[in-house]
Amino acid sequence: MIQIYLCDDEESVRHQLRTALEWKICMEDYDMKVVCAVSTAQELLEAVEDNSRSIYFLDVDLRDGEWDGFTLGRELRRRDPHGTLAYITSYGDLAWKTFQYHLEAFDYIVKDGEQTGAAVARCLEAVHTRLLHERRDPTEIFSLRTGEETRHVPLSDILFFETAPKSHHVFLHTADSRLDFLGNLNELESELGGRFVRVHRAYLAAWDKIEAVDWKEGRVRVGGRECLLSRAGKTRLKKK
Amino acid sequence: MDVLSLFLSGFQEFSFGHIALVIYLYVIMDERGCRMLKKLPVLVFSPALASLIHVSLYNVFKVSGLVLYVVISVANVLMCTLWVRWGWRIGIGRALAAVCMAGVFQMAASVLSARLFSLPAADEDLQFMMVTGIYFTVVLGTAVLLQRKRFGSWFQLLLEEDDPHRIALLLSAMLVSMEVFFQLRVGIGSEYQLYYYMLVLVFAALLAVSVIHLAQRLDAVRKIETQREVIARQQLYEQELEAIRREARAFRHDYKNILAGLSAQAGAGELDALLTSLADLGAGFDQRVGEKIRMSTQIGNLRIPQVRGILLSKMAAMGEKGVDCRLEAIYPVERLGMDIWDFVRCLGILLDNSAEAALETKTPWVEVIVLAERNRLSLRVSNPYVGTIDPDKIWLEGYSTKGEGRGLGLPGYQRILADCPGVSCSTSWAAGIFVQELTVEDRL
Numbered sequence: 001m002i003q004i005y006l007c008d009d010e011e012s013v014r015h016q017l018r019t020a021l022e023w024k025i026c027m028e029d030y031d032m033k034v035v036c037a038v039s040t041a042q043e044l045l046e047a048v049e050d051n052s053r054s055i056y057f058l059d060v061d062l063r064d065g066e067w068d069g070f071t072l073g074r075e076l077r078r079r080d081p082h083g084t085l086a087y088i089t090s091y092g093d094l095a096w097k098t099f100q101y102h103l104e105a106f107d108y109i110v111k112d113g114e115q116t117g118a119a120v121a122r123c124l125e126a127v128h129t130r131l132l133h134e135r136r137d138p139t140e141i142f143s144l145r146t147g148e149e150t151r152h153v154p155l156s157d158i159l160f161f162e163t164a165p166k167s168h169h170v171f172l173h174t175a176d177s178r179l180d181f182l183g184n185l186n187e188l189e190s191e192l193g194g195r196f197v198r199v200h201r202a203y204l205a206a207w208d209k210i211e212a213v214d215w216k217e218g219r220v221r222v223g224g225r226e227c228l229l230s231r232a233g234k235t236r237l238k239k240k
Numbered sequence: 241m242d243v244l245s246l247f248l249s250g251f252q253e254f255s256f257g258h259i260a261l262v263i264y265l266y267v268i269m270d271e272r273g274c275r276m277l278k279k280l281p282v283l284v285f286s287p288a289l290a291s292l293i294h295v296s297l298y299n300v301f302k303v304s305g306l307v308l309y310v311v312i313s314v315a316n317v318l319m320c321t322l323w324v325r326w327g328w329r330i331g332i333g334r335a336l337a338a339v340c341m342a343g344v345f346q347m348a349a350s351v352l353s354a355r356l357f358s359l360p361a362a363d364e365d366l367q368f369m370m371v372t373g374i375y376f377t378v379v380l381g382t383a384v385l386l387q388r389k390r391f392g393s394w395f396q397l398l399l400e401e402d403d404p405h406r407i408a409l410l411l412s413a414m415l416v417s418m419e420v421f422f423q424l425r426v427g428i429g430s431e432y433q434l435y436y437y438m439l440v441l442v443f444a445a446l447l448a449v450s451v452i453h454l455a456q457r458l459d460a461v462r463k464i465e466t467q468r469e470v471i472a473r474q475q476l477y478e479q480e481l482e483a484i485r486r487e488a489r490a491f492r493h494d495y496k497n498i499l500a501g502l503s504a505q506a507g508a509g510e511l512d513a514l515l516t517s518l519a520d521l522g523a524g525f526d527q528r529v530g531e532k533i534r535m536s537t538q539i540g541n542l543r544i545p546q547v548r549g550i551l552l553s554k555m556a557a558m559g560e561k562g563v564d565c566r567l568e569a570i571y572p573v574e575r576l577g578m579d580i581w582d583f584v585r586c587l588g589i590l591l592d593n594s595a596e597a598a599l600e601t602k603t604p605w606v607e608v609i610v611l612a613e614r615n616r617l618s619l620r621v622s623n624p625y626v627g628t629i630d631p632d633k634i635w636l637e638g639y640s641t642k643g644e645g646r647g648l649g650l651p652g653y654q655r656i657l658a659d660c661p662g663v664s665c666s667t668s669w670a671a672g673i674f675v676q677e678l679t680v681e682d683r684l
Contacts, residue, residue: 102609146664
């Protein structure tokens, strides 16, 4: 069962949301339950279970000591990386993109009197659809940390890792991005095991993405991109 | 046989000169990697051509002395300039300027070795080895010294800021006078030899110092210009705030009238009309002041004047061109984990690139998200683009989707960040949106 948490400092809003959510769950027979509706961040954090993949409805304009909507979202992301965050706001002028990119927030709902309940129900439906579609195995995801933020990249999207010109930095290449993070290829090689092969001192390529090998020139084509191939890399490739 | 040995000895001599030249070029072009080593073999053509000219002119046309020297020098400079232009993919003016600069240094070193050769010696082979050793020690020593003084980056800055052709002209004049100096050494009496060397060294050193000085002054001027712009934008920003204040006052005035109207409606029991009026009230406020307040709060959160200045000015420029620019900065940005001017330059490059790419789309927009957290600052600039992106090439110097002379941005951006610890930059180009992310970790 998927747990739903609510956090808003207005009693009436909490009540409205809870009723709307419970009604929707009952109508659609979702395997979900509103387990907690509180007014402060502290109470919410005490109630939350780590890694429970829950759904959270949070007030953006929450003011509770060091906590506000964003920092609370950050903390929840840390404790429950695969949970779903949805925000409730009184104003339409929310800095939504910041929440979307940095917290991977799912949606936001503008408080709009009677309409709020319907909006929350629609949001829950969208969450439900997404959860049905995205039953990804957590081991299939590569997580890279840059300070406070953790990024998730599906392992199957990764073409290769490359040592960056800056020391201790590694580039992760996918078909449409190049991500820079702190790390080193030796650790990645042992961490990722057999799915990747060290074709060169500076390159760690995904086995299933290797398209062609140019033995003479010492190059490998990985997902349409070119990597260098060293002598040791050649022996490793030939073994398979 | 005689011709061949003449060719070979000429080739050896010219090669030494070229090696020294390449060492200085490495410093002058501010090159760190080994990329250029791969292109080095091509340069062999230059000493080969020089010795070929030497042999053919000397043997066939019986040309000698000054004319021969001039022809060979010009050929050398030309070949090297073409090589630099090809190798570093820069304009001919910049290449010529770099070669002339390297040439001046190399000549100064040559004058020294030429003098040593003219000293009487018992063993010619030993003398040759000694002199060659001293020559390269001097070359490497001065190259390291120049590198320490960051001569290369200053020189590059000078080339970027000023007209490269003018600098190339000036430096080639310097090179010619250096060559004249070199020729004059023959006629100098032995009692003045010491002064002659001093003069040559002082000349080369003065040139190096003045290049650095000029570049530093240019840099200072540029900083002052940016500061001026920052101040000008600051005033605009204050005017904007003043406009919001006036708007809010006017609204407060209206507010009373509206409230009076509302209570009249409530008193009369017209519930539907009351609800409509209330909705209008909310929408009216959002429309009139809400958006402006939102924008100014976000901009106001950028507490570093330089950063705010560049954002305001770039956003104003985008607005004029019809690019819709959105900014989000939910927390105050008060300090940076990197040099402020480096950050400002990066921001400038990213915003310029974004605006340029966005303009090619039907609905151009640029989105800037700045997020300041405890020990971390993250900047995200995104824009839509048309066409395809070749991920193997976008980071290379001189590459651009728009042809020659453009696209200097991204490599320049990388060059700035290469010296900044704790900074990482990611790029993505999924679904027609190009995203650049810059993260600065503040490790105290």
